[in-house]
Amino acid sequence: MNIITVKDAQEGGQKAFNIFKEALADNAKVFGLATGSTPITLYEALTASDLDFSDKTSINLDEYVGLAPDNPQSYHYFMQQHLFNKKPFATSYVPDGLATDADAETQRYDDIIAANPIDLQILGIGRNGHIGFNEPGSPLTGKTHKVPLTQSTIDANARFFENEEDVPRFAYSMGIGSIMTAKHILLMAYGENKADAIQKMVEGPVTNHVPASALQNHNNVTIIVDEAAASKL
Numbered sequence: 001m002n003i004i005t006v007k008d009a010q011e012g013g014q015k016a017f018n019i020f021k022e023a024l025a026d027n028a029k030v031f032g033l034a035t036g037s038t039p040i041t042l043y044e045a046l047t048a049s050d051l052d053f054s055d056k057t058s059i060n061l062d063e064y065v066g067l068a069p070d071n072p073q074s075y076h077y078f079m080q081q082h083l084f085n086k087k088p089f090a091t092s093y094v095p096d097g098l099a100t101d102a103d104a105e106t107q108r109y110d111d112i113i114a115a116n117p118i119d120l121q122i123l124g125i126g127r128n129g130h131i132g133f134n135e136p137g138s139p140l141t142g143k144t145h146k147v148p149l150t151q152s153t154i155d156a157n158a159r160f161f162e163n164e165e166d167v168p169r170f171a172y173s174m175g176i177g178s179i180m181t182a183k184h185i186l187l188m189a190y191g192e193n194k195a196d197a198i199q200k201m202v203e204g205p206v207t208n209h210v211p212a213s214a215l216q217n218h219n220n221v222t223i224i225v226d227e228a229a230a231s232k233l
């Protein structure tokens, strides 16, 4: 793992932006994208730039089950607001939160990933070491699936909702196996509350108790962390 320590999320976003630029120069066609507060500085740098994604494809990691694309808490909406409105891709895929047939939806998404191999995958990390919505206990080789969210993730994401009860209890998420097929993985983490997860991901055993530890088995991973997130390494 190539670890880059930065002073803050602003500098991290700039470094991540440079990695995006290199990927484009390298002819990358498919970008795996993530939501959450972590990638926002990257998306700001992308939208402020003159980079062009109009002939590229994006595939998002996950979506809450039950939220429509125009629901402001949905990941569809997040991506429109933070990136796609200003920087459109030729095609952007996000799981369909309103799909009621989970098997059909997860199969549809796996087919999309198989048809569009990911060149650069962006990741954040949950406090419990989750990536996408692959919670502790998820198989490290899994494909897209419907996941029950853990209480820790519900609590962490409650800040975006009016009441804790409004946080969806399930999500559709790309699996760790699908994430591992990306040619290059870029994980970002900022702040003290990510320090434990980063320490376990980098130095701990590879275990499905810490889903991000699977990245130790990938040969091209870059991690951008600020000093607080790196403080337990």
Ligand code: GLP
Pocket (backbone or CB within 6 Å): 034, 035, 036, 037, 038, 039, 061, 062, 123, 124, 125, 126, 127, 131, 132, 133, 153, 157
């Ligand atoms: C959510 C998302 C993850 C994200 C994580 C951390 O659970 N499904 O993709 O990495 O939150 O979010 P944040 O970047 O806001 O800390």
